Structures are given as C-alpha cells and as structure tokens.
Amino acid sequence: MTAEPVFTEARFDLPAPTRGFGAMLGGASYDRLAELAASVLSQEFLDAGPAYDSLEEIHAGHIDEWTESLRGTGLFTVAEVDGLARCWRAHPRSLLDVLLADADEVTARRCALSWTALVRVAALGPLPSAMR
Secondary structure (H helix, E strand, O other): OOOOOEEEOOEEEOOHHHHHHHHHOOOOOHHHHHHHHHHHHHHHHHOOOOOHHHHHHHHOOOOHHHHHHHHHHOOOOHHHHHHHHHHHHHOHHHHHHHHOOOOOHHHHHHHHHHHHHHHHHHHHOOOOHHHO
C-alpha cells in the first residue's frame, strides 16, 4: 500500500515515491518541473471546477491530455515532458497534486476525498459483469 500525501494548507506534501523521480527525469529536478507544470496546468484544471471524471482518468493513468498541454506550451523539452509522463504514470497522485497547486482548501480537500475513494474502489478489483 502506498502512502497517501498529507494535506497541508492548500497543497499536498509528496510521498516518498516522488523523491526517486530524478532518475525518471534524467537527473532534472522534479520539484522545479512540477512547479512549472503547475503554473501551466492548475488553472486549466480548476477553471470549470475539478470534474470527478478527470480524477478517474488521472487515477487510471490516462494523462495524455495533460502532457499534450505541456508540449503545446513550448516551455518544456520533449525529454522533460516524457520524464514527467513517466513520473505521473508511476504515481498518478503526483499529477493531481500538480493540478491542485492553485486550489483553495475546500477544493483540495474534496479532491483528496474523491481520490481516496478511487483508491479504495480500485483495491476491490473489477466489478462483476452483472454490476456494470
């Protein structure tokens, strides 16, 4: 079981798995790239209000929408975006933390609770076909 981030103010402290992201990023600082990515993506995620569908997609590792947004900015090299994608696929919660960088406390808490629910449901395994 992986450790969930601890809520502090309107941000989350990243758990230990993100500390090893430097290797996935070719030695680049995850914190620096995540901060820059947050400045690009956070408002996009929060503008219409975080959608539960988006949380489900991120939880499932479907992050292409977000990496394509980064590619389109011209602020990141191909290697940096690919490295962030590897990090976020390995630990999808780290992408959610980036997207919530500018969130107010209520939104961040609501998303954290939704994420916890997704983790719990995923632990149960796939639904039987009769329940779908």
